């Protein structure tokens with residue numbers, strides 16, 4: 297910074313002034329005149345964004361400064377030369393955003409103002425002077441590996457069906473669309489008690505919303521995750537239990553049947569659609585795209601948390617329930633390259649008379665809602681943020697428990713990849 301030349305001298309004084317004149321000037325204008333020689337620190341402010349905090353020091357004019365990092369406690373300081381601090385500035389500005397604890401400023405000696413940044417977490421920083429209007433800008437970069445803890449998470453809940461589409465219907469007339477809406481509203485109620493959670497529903501009443509509009513809501517809301525809630529049905533009335541899906545290729549007949557029903561397709565049509573996608577293209581595309589790979593890993597983790605939570609809570613009320621595990625299939629509502637981690641939970645079977653009876657009551661719905669909430673919370677407290685996930689994605693193939701290696705096209709492809 298060589299801008300000092302512009303500010304350190306007072307050409308109006310010239311070189312010919314006598315000491316007397318100088319003294320007279322000092323006498324006339326007093327300390328404020330001397331102060332005007334200096335750069336004034338007028339204001340200090342900050343803003344926080346994803347992974348970094350910007351501190352802006354507003355100045356009366358550009359200034360020369362030195363910078364240093366000190367440890368225990370971890371802090372950065374900046375000495376602004378030939379400066380004075382306005383008496384209106386508070387000495388300390390608390391921040392507490394997970395990156396900076398606070399900014400402090402004080403007159404270090406008659407010529408120097410020291411600005412101190414108390415650090416919580418920092419990867420690197422940069423500092424520069426801007427003029428017109430003059431300011432010192434300090435950017436503290438905490439890296440993108442971690443979110444600042446106070447950042448809000450947006451969860452999109454998707455109660456399946458609605459309006460003219462009842463979804464599955466039980467023997468006693470209970471409709472899937474009503475059960476899942478009620479469960480979703482309970483989940484919203486419970487999750488919104490956490491001020492860091494923002495909950496959006498794809499529908500909050502009995503209306504039909506097309507599948508593609510549901511995923512669009514997740515994109516528009518910049519959701520951190522998407523949870524579609526459904527109730528299962530089977531022509532086999534004794535079928536019961538809980539299963540959670542993520543979007544992926546499957547060759548399993550039962551999973552294709554479930555996906556067909558939730559996609560409003562016959563099994564034959566569903567298989568035709570799948571033939572259009574072609575397995576190799578579909579799987580190859582997923583593996584070649586890091587953000588999709590990230591989404592798949594995270595969806596898998598989310599599915600496991602929710603499935604485990606649903607089953608372990610439900611079995612206490614519904615002793616005969618079965619853990620059908622985490623499965624994969626092509627659900628249109630979960631598809632989309634830019635979708636956040638997404639799952640579809642089938643929380644019980646409406647076609648099973650005992651489960652229909654349970655689903656009709658408050659107590660069981662409340663247990664299911666509660667367990668979806670704890671699954672989501674466990675996921676959030678353990679989730680791998682995106683960039684890190686992208687880097688380690690290749691090593692985490694073995695996290696895909698719940699399906700046999702031979703039926704998992706990803707595992708096969710990943711092994712081929714590793715063998716090269």
Ligand SMILES: [Zn+2]
Pocket residue numbers: 456457463464472525526527558
């Ligand atoms: Zn459904």
